[in-house]
Amino acid sequence: MHNQNKILRVFQLINLLKTEPAKSMRHISEVLNSTERTLYRYFNLLEELGFQIHRDELNRLYIRTDHIGNEVAFSRDEIIFLKKLLQSAGKNVKIKDSILSKLLVHSDIQIGTRLALNAHLGKIVDTISQGIETKRQVVLRKYHSFHSNSISDRAVEPIAFTENYQSLIGYEIASKQNKIYNIDRITSVEVTRHPFRNGKQHRVEELDSFGFARKDNEYLIELHLSMRAALLLKEEYPMTVEHIRLLESQGFYSFKAKVFDVRPVARFILGLSQEINIVQGKELIDFLDYQLKHVFTKKTLETRPTKPAVRIAKKLTVPRNK
Numbered sequence: 001m002h003n004q005n006k007i008l009r010v011f012q013l014i015n016l017l018k019t020e021p022a023k024s025m026r027h028i029s030e031v032l033n034s035t036e037r038t039l040y041r042y043f044n045l046l047e048e049l050g051f052q053i054h055r056d057e058l059n060r061l062y063i064r065t066d067h068i069g070n071e072v073a074f075s076r077d078e079i080i081f082l083k084k085l086l087q088s089a090g091k092n093v094k095i096k097d098s099i100l101s102k103l104l105v106h107s108d109i110q111i112g113t114r115l116a117l118n119a120h121l122g123k124i125v126d127t128i129s130q131g132i133e134t135k136r137q138v139v140l141r142k143y144h145s146f147h148s149n150s151i152s153d154r155a156v157e158p159i160a161f162t163e164n165y166q167s168l169i170g171y172e173i174a175s176k177q178n179k180i181y182n183i184d185r186i187t188s189v190e191v192t193r194h195p196f197r198n199g200k201q202h203r204v205e206e207l208d209s210f211g212f213a214r215k216d217n218e219y220l221i222e223l224h225l226s227m228r229a230a231l232l233l234k235e236e237y238p239m240t241v242e243h244i245r246l247l248e249s250q251g252f253y254s255f256k257a258k259v260f261d262v263r264p265v266a267r268f269i270l271g272l273s274q275e276i277n278i279v280q281g282k283e284l285i286d287f288l289d290y291q292l293k294h295v296f297t298k299k300t301l302e303t304r305p306t307k308p309a310v311r312i313a314k315k316l317t318v319p320r321n322k
Contacts, residue, residue: 014046019184024059027187140189154172155173156168209243212264218259223254223265224254
């Protein structure tokens, strides 16, 4: 079982590094239950297989996910080996290295292996499922929140999973609100002895294409994207697929949908600013104006700019696909 466990840990490490936000060595060590010395050996293995490990300004580790245009398919023998891998100890065969080298560049396989091969995420889903079935509160340990920019424990009454088990819909005890929790950002889960006490407040809210629940407002946005931007949007936010269509005569893609929060859209645009045009979405443009004004002037977030920054929509251009 030693080889099998080692391979599973490598899969876990790949998924941890690929999932935002970037991770510290201490966090990775805790999740994988490995020493830093062991982790560095895993890093060397990944680099030998062609994966580039990067560090951000806080020295946290991550793997970029913008692998576009790699048409890689698993062979029948590799698929059979993957199925057997979880049932028996791995053998010293070269085929396992071939599988590892293809894992990150094939989005369909990546989605399929996230729960099948990542024992950590699978355990989290199983534990939350126990809470749903027994109607008991759970504690999401060390949840990484983009909204509050913090890591904390969350006491939650789990209600249901979203499509493909990407997120959990749960009633948060402290805030007395129904919220969406990204499974990838949960370090561990504990089922408590406390039964549900807020069942009447449980709601399965409508979600937009970026996984945000309906609030008081909704915003209609339309984007024109290059092929690269469209592929990345589908990969990072699978629920956007049904709203993306190719405009063949114009040589680019269109995304048009209502959203309940412009922040994830803005983050995506800022990462590909030369490959996206904003066709519709005044609130989105205003938000980007404010963000750029804050970056350029280093003002505090509490101070709203009195004049708009450079209009984003006029600066973005979509290169035609050749």
